[in-house]
Amino acid sequence: MTKTPMSGRPADGKPADGSSQAARILIVEDEAHLAEVVADNLEIEGYDVEVVGDGVAALERIRAATPQLVLLDVMLPRMDGFTVCETLRGEGNRVPILFLTARSSTDDRVRGLQAGGDDYLGKPFDLSELILRVAAILRRTEWFEAGSSAGEELRLGEAVVDFRGFTARIGERELSLSEKETMILRCLAERPGEVVSRADILQRVWGYDAFPTTRTIDNFIVRLRRLLEPDPKNPRYIHTVRGTGYRLTP
Amino acid sequence: MTARARWLQLSLALYGVIVLLYATLVGWWVYFFSQEGELFERLFAEAGAPLDAHQTAVLTAETERRFYMFAAETAFLGILLLASVTFVIRSLRREMAAARQQRNFLSAVTHELRSPLASVRLYIDSIRLGRVDGEKQQRYLRHAGQDLDRLGELVDDLLSTRRLTTEGVTVALQDVDLGELAERCVERQGNRHVGTGVAFELAVTRPTLVRADAGALDKVLENLVSNAVKYGGEQPRVHVSVRAEGRFAVLAVRDHGPGLRGVDPQTILQPFVRGQDEDVRDQPGVGLGLYLVDEFVRAHRGKVAVNDGLEGGGTCVTVTLPLAGGARAPDSKVAP
Numbered sequence: 001m002t003k004t005p006m007s008g009r010p011a012d013g014k015p016a017d018g019s020s021q022a023a024r025i026l027i028v029e030d031e032a033h034l035a036e037v038v039a040d041n042l043e044i045e046g047y048d049v050e051v052v053g054d055g056v057a058a059l060e061r062i063r064a065a066t067p068q069l070v071l072l073d074v075m076l077p078r079m080d081g082f083t084v085c086e087t088l089r090g091e092g093n094r095v096p097i098l099f100l101t102a103r104s105s106t107d108d109r110v111r112g113l114q115a116g117g118d119d120y121l122g123k124p125f126d127l128s129e130l131i132l133r134v135a136a137i138l139r140r141t142e143w144f145e146a147g148s149s150a151g152e153e154l155r156l157g158e159a160v161v162d163f164r165g166f167t168a169r170i171g172e173r174e175l176s177l178s179e180k181e182t183m184i185l186r187c188l189a190e191r192p193g194e195v196v197s198r199a200d201i202l203q204r205v206w207g208y209d210a211f212p213t214t215r216t217i218d219n220f221i222v223r224l225r226r227l228l229e230p231d232p233k234n235p236r237y238i239h240t241v242r243g244t245g246y247r248l249t250p
Numbered sequence: 251m252t253a254r255a256r257w258l259q260l261s262l263a264l265y266g267v268i269v270l271l272y273a274t275l276v277g278w279w280v281y282f283f284s285q286e287g288e289l290f291e292r293l294f295a296e297a298g299a300p301l302d303a304h305q306t307a308v309l310t311a312e313t314e315r316r317f318y319m320f321a322a323e324t325a326f327l328g329i330l331l332l333a334s335v336t337f338v339i340r341s342l343r344r345e346m347a348a349a350r351q352q353r354n355f356l357s358a359v360t361h362e363l364r365s366p367l368a369s370v371r372l373y374i375d376s377i378r379l380g381r382v383d384g385e386k387q388q389r390y391l392r393h394a395g396q397d398l399d400r401l402g403e404l405v406d407d408l409l410s411t412r413r414l415t416t417e418g419v420t421v422a423l424q425d426v427d428l429g430e431l432a433e434r435c436v437e438r439q440g441n442r443h444v445g446t447g448v449a450f451e452l453a454v455t456r457p458t459l460v461r462a463d464a465g466a467l468d469k470v471l472e473n474l475v476s477n478a479v480k481y482g483g484e485q486p487r488v489h490v491s492v493r494a495e496g497r498f499a500v501l502a503v504r505d506h507g508p509g510l511r512g513v514d515p516q517t518i519l520q521p522f523v524r525g526q527d528e529d530v531r532d533q534p535g536v537g538l539g540l541y542l543v544d545e546f547v548r549a550h551r552g553k554v555a556v557n558d559g560l561e562g563g564g565t566c567v568t569v570t571l572p573l574a575g576g577a578r579a580p581d582s583k584v585a586p
Contacts, residue, residue, distance in 0.1 A: 033369040033393045037376060044381055075361050102364035103357070124368035127375035 026067040028058040055079025074101040089116035156237040188248035197245035358536040366397035407538045419549035421463035429456035435471040454492040459574040466546045473539045478505035504566040515556040519544040
């Protein structure tokens with residue numbers, strides 16, 4: 001019987017850029033049956049999968065093996081998933097994290113995303129949705145890590161943004177940017193002078209429906225203007241195109 | 251900030267407000283008392299005549315009487331205030347514990363309902379989409395069946411608890427061989443765990459007749475043995491014994507797992523007690539099994555004891571029931 005990958009990726013789970021390694025995914029789940037069936041299906045997709053059953057073991061494994069994606073349950077033995085995520089982010093670890101959890105209220109989702117999670121999927125979930133989300137997160141990571149037409153740096157007047165270091169320098173002052181802020185800037189910088197729609201940014205930076213509203217992007221833009229524009233109320237570099245999206249004019 | 255730290259802050263703030271109020275009251279009394287003394291002295295000075303010994307004694311006695319009256323009033327009010335605040339804080343603490351317990355319970359039920367649902371759905375999706383075949387398909391179907399059993403048990407427990415809290419336990423008593431019931435339960439559990447490495451040891455005296463409801467006792471046995479498997483560690487070894495001791499039948503179910511790990515054996519029989527915040531989930535379940543066992547056993551005029559920290563590890567739950575053959579009690583009902 002043929003076992004066909006659903007993600008549209010090559011059957012060996014290798015990235016589309018032709019590099020040879022299958023993506024390594026760590027599943028952190030204490031429910032043995034769920035871990036088994038998720039792991040089997042991701043292996044069918046060609047990913048290299050490992051399973052651990054508690055929060056402390058997950059932290060140790062992520063620090064030691066640096067997977068490309070972590071599927072993280074929230075209610076876990078020894079340490080809960082939110083704490084695992086916060087601990088990793090506190091250490092500067094940017095491994096993409098997809099929460100897979102029975103706790104799917106809006107409050108829980110917000111808490112998961114505030115803890116530094118990249119996406120949130122409530123149990124029970126659809127197999128194809130899981131596989132597509134995994135593929136989407138890995139694609140975003142690949143896009144961000146691969147070389148970009150935007151280059152390594154972006155110059156906006158006196159401000160110089162370093163995409164690799166997640167920082168911006170204005171004269172002697174160095175500002176720290178969040179991962180999402182950096183990704184939004186790079187998304188705009190790849191198409192200078194063109195209008196980039198909110199939907200495009202959402203797709204690139206968060207993946208579909210991770211956030212309920214495109215207004216979230218507007219809040220990030222306001223903060224970026226405050227950091228980088230000489231006069232945030234009359235922006236010179238990051239322009240709003242009413243009803244559509246944003247345009248960057250370096 | 252942890253819930254404990256927040257609670258400590260709230261208590262301190264409440265006591266602080268009370269101390270301030272009390273200090274204001276005492277201050278006002280002292281001021282009032284001294285003002286009154288000065289008023290007396292002024293009145294006597296204005297009268298112009300020196301006080302004789304009798305008048306001085308009356309004045310001193312009156313001053314003392316007023317002093318003791320103020321002191322008694324102050325002390326009484328202080329005690330009353332302190333008692334009220336302590337009462338309020340205790341009530342608040344109970345309310346907060348109940349709210350936390352309910353939150354934990356909801357969290358645990360959500361997890362226990364949704365996790366098996368999620369795996370059953372993925373097992374079915376995988377088979378339906380032709381992603382697995384042969385032996386793995388059979389394995390998936392077996393696991394999906396186990397997940398559905400688990401869901402069924404949880405729903406049964408929830409419904410039993412609901413009935414119990416609204417209607418109480420109703421038992422139809424007859425002579426039942428506890429030894430035979432234990433043997434059948436272990437056999438069922440053995441079949442359920444074939445090939446999983448779970449070991450059962452059985453030591454029963456037959457017949458051990460008790461006056462009981464066979465259905466309720468079955469539920470007790472199923473709960474205790476399932477618990478022992480669940481908490482029995484990597485390779486669970488469950489020991490079940492039934493024997494007669496004096497006028498009582500004693501059923502003991504013991505596992506060799508890590509034990510209760512800090513959960514108080516005294517509170518483990520209460521509903522929804524799981525001993526930890528639900529985000530950190532060291533043990534499966536929602537905290538109803540032992541509560542139901544205790545309710546059923548009490549309806550038979552029996553007792554449940556939980557012993558932890560045994561030599562060789564593990565937890566032992568002992569159920570003591572009156573042996574049949576004594577005065578035959580009619581069908582009994584225990585109010586909720």
